Amino acid sequence: MSRITVFDPARRPRILAAASAVGGEEFHGPLGPLFDYHDESDRFGADTWEHAEGALSHVVLSLALKRAGMDHREPDVLFAGDLENQCVASHEGLGSFGIPYCGLYGACSTVGEGLTLASLALSAPGGARVAAVVTTSHYCAAERQFRTPLEYGSQRTPTAQWTATAGGAFLLSRDRGEVEIEAVMPGRVTDAGLRDPGNMGAAMAPAAADSLLRYLEARGEGPGDYDAIVTGDLAKDGSCWLSELLTKEGVLIRERHFDCGTLLYDYEKQDVHAGGSGCGCSAAVLAARFFPAIARGEMRRVLFLATGALMSPSSLLQGGHISGIAPVVCLRRREGDV
Amino acid sequence: MDRHFSPPDYRERVRRRAAATPVVKNAARAFLVGGAICAVGQGLYIPLARLTDPRQASVWVTVILIFAAAALTGLGLFDRLARHAGAGTLLPVTGFANSVVSPALDSRSEGLVLGVGAKIFSIAGPVILYATLAGSLYGLALWVASLFA
Secondary structure (H helix, E strand, C coil), X not given: CCCCEECCHHHCCEEEEEEEEEEHHHHCCCCHHHCCEEECCCCCCCCCHHXXXXXXXXXXXXXXXXXXXXXXXXXXXXXXXXXXXXXXXXXXXXHHHCCCEEEECECECHHHXXXXXXXXXXXXXXXXXXXXXXXXXXXXXXXXHHCCCCCCCCCXXXXXXXXXXXXXXXXXXXXXXXXXXXXXXXXXXXXXXXXXXXXXXXXXXXXXXXXXXXHXXXXXXCHHHCCEEEECCCHHHHHHHHHHHHHHCCCCCHHXXXXXXXXXCCCCCCCCCCEEECHHXXXXXXXHHHHHHHHCCCCCEXXXXXXXXXXXXXXXXXXXXXXXXXXXXXXXXXXXXX | CCCCCXXXXXXXXHHHHCCCCCHHHHHHHHHXXXXXXXXXXXXXXXXXXXXXXHHHHHHHHHHHHHHHHHHHHXXXXXXXXXXXXXXXXXXXHHHHXXXXXXXXXXXXXXXXXXXXXXXXXXXXXXXXXXXXXXXXXXXXXXXXXXXXX
């Protein structure tokens, strides 16, 4: 394959169903009513936060299967990932479905990586017929993993982001579903040399700009060819940086740019600083907000750039940087029967 | 994207323009909350000093404040206050109590030995280590100085 895969219009992978689940904070945000499931306690019936994230991933895939009227034996392959070490939430929460599993890590961009790989798996001759993509994140598990204990009293910087307790699941099929995947393009690891874990938006923006410019150039298109350009979780600050980087290159996206991390919370009422982040943030917002809009025909073509900050606390202490990555997925409404 | 993008230039712009921490507001809140904690300490000290003696009273005040901070941490209230108070809750002995209790609570699910035992000092550890070291060096210096006094 070349660096960008544009599927044959007659054989585009299709998204059959999507489902989302969130925690209490996310449910109280502006998108609250759109999510399929929420648990006010963030526990999802589990005893620890790590297990709660596993339970969340289980819930969200069950919901997607139910919506598709599909048995858990039907998907041929499952691409899933989360933020925890060893992607434990994904394999613990989803293992019991018995679907052949590929664990992914792309930080908060994992849903884009999953949709890319799933659509490639579906388009391969003799490949999968149905593929599932699940990504989750959990505020409490992520705080423990990347920052400080939950009850530790500290102050955040205004550019810091809030890891969403959220999950999204997508079922992709060769021949069913109203939303098609027109093209996919993996992102490049983009290192601007930033080192502040309290400012991930700025670390991800160059990756989003790189992917968007490469994609538009390869396809000979401009932002005007899309109803929406949806980034994962650049949040307030990162979105400004993206806009600035693109303006320098003569590309203006402002009026059609949406950012999942910015949409998820209410800045006035919720103390989330720059906005949301986490593998589940863009997955849940895509599943609850944009996927239904495309399926209903309110949006015809949407460019989805999940963004990830590739950050290891150990490497950072050793002088490492925070890189960004942004895989591109082009979604479109299916038009009639081709 | 190698067109106009220069990482050093971008880093510099991010450094300059990243939304600044509201220093004045944070300092004012830290002053008020930190001051209030110290006033509570003083409020406890005065009657206790009358009941016992000044030395014992100051020990009791420390014990009470540590216990209160630990209890508030356990109730999930300390971090909510600290989000606004910042250094106001961090600097007094309350911050130290919170820095020991919070990892202990957090790692309880991983067991008493490898969870709580191994991680309880993950935040306070450096303070304990280097304070002990500094105290020892000071003691040594004092002893050496006393030889020539």
